[in-house]
Amino acid sequence: MSVANEAIFSQSPGAEASGRSELRRGALPARRLLIATDAWHPQVNGVVRSIEHMVARAADFGFEATVLEPGAFRSVPMPTYPEIRLALPRPSRIARFIVQVKPQYVHIATEGPIGLMVRRYCLARGLAFSTGLHTRFPEYAAARFPLSERPLYRMLRWFHAPADCVMVGTQTMHDELAAKGFDNLVLWQKGVDCAQFRPRTRKRPDGAPPIFLTVARLAVEKNLEAFLALDLPGQKIVVGDGPDRERLQAIDPSARFLGKLTGEPLAEIYRSADVFVFPSLTDTFGIVMLEALASGVPVAAYPVPGPLDVLGSSGAGVMDWDLRRAIMAARGIEPAVCRAHAEGFDWIESARQFYGHVVAYGLAQRDTRRDTGGPMPFAAKA
Numbered sequence: 001m002s003v004a005n006e007a008i009f010s011q012s013p014g015a016e017a018s019g020r021s022e023l024r025r026g027a028l029p030a031r032r033l034l035i036a037t038d039a040w041h042p043q044v045n046g047v048v049r050s051i052e053h054m055v056a057r058a059a060d061f062g063f064e065a066t067v068l069e070p071g072a073f074r075s076v077p078m079p080t081y082p083e084i085r086l087a088l089p090r091p092s093r094i095a096r097f098i099v100q101v102k103p104q105y106v107h108i109a110t111e112g113p114i115g116l117m118v119r120r121y122c123l124a125r126g127l128a129f130s131t132g133l134h135t136r137f138p139e140y141a142a143a144r145f146p147l148s149e150r151p152l153y154r155m156l157r158w159f160h161a162p163a164d165c166v167m168v169g170t171q172t173m174h175d176e177l178a179a180k181g182f183d184n185l186v187l188w189q190k191g192v193d194c195a196q197f198r199p200r201t202r203k204r205p206d207g208a209p210p211i212f213l214t215v216a217r218l219a220v221e222k223n224l225e226a227f228l229a230l231d232l233p234g235q236k237i238v239v240g241d242g243p244d245r246e247r248l249q250a251i252d253p254s255a256r257f258l259g260k261l262t263g264e265p266l267a268e269i270y271r272s273a274d275v276f277v278f279p280s281l282t283d284t285f286g287i288v289m290l291e292a293l294a295s296g297v298p299v300a301a302y303p304v305p306g307p308l309d310v311l312g313s314s315g316a317g318v319m320d321w322d323l324r325r326a327i328m329a330a331r332g333i334e335p336a337v338c339r340a341h342a343e344g345f346d347w348i349e350s351a352r353q354f355y356g357h358v359v360a361y362g363l364a365q366r367d368t369r370r371d372t373g374g375p376m377p378f379a380a381k382a
Contacts, residue, residue, distance in 0.1 A: 030064040033358060034103035038087060038112030040069035044240075044260055045217065046287045047134045050190055050350075051109055057351040063358075066101050068094075068114060080144050081219065081243050087113050095121055105358050106130070111137065111159050123162055130361055131163040132188070133177065136221075139282040144220060153180055160184075164361035167354070169285040170309035186357050191347035192290035196264075199296030199335045200271040210234035212327060213273035213297070215266070215288045216280065218242030226279040228252040230324045239269055270295035275330045278307060279323060286310055289317075293342035296335030300326035316341040 035055070039047040051067065058065035070087035078084040094117040106122055106129040108115045115131075122129045138152035160166045160182060167188035168174050174185050212232055216222040219242045228236065228251040236255035238248070249257055261269060270276070276292030278301040286306040289299050293310075299317030301307035311317040316338045320326035 030059065031062055031105065032101060032103045033058065033063045033065045033105040033107065034068060034098065034101050034118075035065055035107045035109055036068045036114050036118040037109040038070060038114045039110055040067065040071065043084060044262060046190065046285060047109060047132075049287055050132075050134070053191065053193075053347045054351055054354050057348065058355075060348075061351060061355040063105075063355060066103070068097060068101075068118065070114060073114075083242065089114055089117050091117055091120065094118060107132065107358060108163070109134070111156065115159075119159065119162070128164045128361065129162075130165045130167060130358060131160050132167045133160060133173070133182075134169070134284060136282045136284055139221065157181055165357055167357060170305060172305040172309050173284050176305065188353050188357065189345065189350055190285050190287055190290070191345045191350040192287065192294045192342055193347060194294045194339075194343055197267050197270055197291045197294035197342075199339055204274075210274040210331065211237060211272055212275050212277055213237045213239070213269065213292070214277045214279065215239040215270075215291070218245045218248055220244055221280070221282050223279045223281050224248055225251055226323055227277045228255055230327070232324070232327065234274070237269065237273070239266065266291075267295065270297060273297045275300055275327050277301075277323070277327060280304075280306065290342055290345050293317075293338040296339050298330040298333035298335075298338050300330040302326075310345075311341075314341040 035051055037047065037051055039045060041048065055065045055067060070085065073087035073089045073093075075085035075087050078086050094114070098118070098121055106118065106127060108118050108129055108131045119129070133156070137156065138149040141147050141152055157180070163184060165184045165186045166182060167186055168177060169188060169190050171187065174187060177185055210233065212234055214224065214227055214237075216224060218224065218238070218240050224238065224244070225248065228238075228248055236252060238255055238257045239259070239261050241260045245257065249255070258269065270292055273292070273295075274297070276289065276297045276299045278286055278289050278299055280286065281302060281304050283306040289301070289307065289310045292299055293316050299307070299311060300323065301311065301317060301319050302321060302323065303319040307317070307319050311319060314337070316333065318326040318329040318333075320329070
């Protein structure tokens with residue numbers, strides 16, 4: 001593989017190891033999976049983390065995972081969000097790379113330019129593929145632009161309709177999307193690294209002011225102003241970056257904005273908190289909630305999809321339409337309750353579900369000529 005190709009394709013380490021897979025039989029060669037995504041490093045979000053963990057565990061399930069990502073394509077800044085760059089891949093380059101990889105399975109993780117080009121390639125050749133639906137894109141877009149959610153959901157249905165299965169993170173999202181006319185939906189639960197995110201070992205000094213933490217992209221769809229506008233008896237800490245940072249800092253100048261953190265610095269910040277605040281109304285899951293819970297930190301959130309699925313009736317958090325009331329009530333939750341609940345969300349089990357769906361829904365090499373749903377809805381009306 002050339003240097004240019006290596007910049008685009010990231011392969012799972014040790015993918016040729018044998019004897020470690022529950023899906024593999026005997027010493028069969030690793031099965032080749034292509035994951036196409038428009039979300040990749042340096043972005044830090046749930047989509048990237050989920051794909052990273054699936055790639056890292058590919059060999060355990062008898063796969064060699066190759067990520068087709070934006071790194072080596074020409075790109076442009078995303079409107080209203082210049083930190084994210086949109087790849088501009090040529091169909092011929094996409095085709096050449098797919099031919100080189102020779103995937104037996106294809107998973108399209110995002111609906112961006114790379115996802116669209118890989119979808120087009122598979123449909124033109126009758127190749128089966130799965131997709132993932134990770135975000136409430138129509139709600140995100142409607143929060144940024146004067147757009148109606150309805151035509152955006154029509155576009156999403158068009159994109160995902162030809163997939164052999166559409167992986168979604170929670171039962172709530174499964175039911176909501178089914179009610180909106182999406183087909184072939186299957187559950188793919190996300191996880192948390194309980195070795196990296198762990199509770200603090202020393203008790204905070206008596207009388208120390210409480211720390212209220214949130215970790216999120218600093219963007220309008222995360223509803224962070226609902227947290228920052230609250231009068232709370234302690235220190236607010238915000239981890240993350242994004243286009244709305246200046247606006248959000250003006251809401252509460254006393255809040256500490258730490259920027260983007262990863263690895264141990266991020267884990268240490270989680271451990272320092274007394275309550276994790278998750279004010280989003282539009283997330284489909286919320287891996288950051290699991291990271292907080294694994295760190296022994298209770299969650300305060302609105303009773304909406306994401307928190308409803310992650311927290312449920314576990315007692316590890318409080319959901320209330322009065323966010324301040326939820327925050328204050330969450331302070332009384334024991335760290336052990338939070339940790340025990342987080343341990344039920346395991347990345348190995350997540351990978352077992354993911355690769356199980358990939359296998360169950362067939363080889364990309366089989367001919368699956370099907371209805372493509374016609375042209376993209378917006379294009380059809382142009």
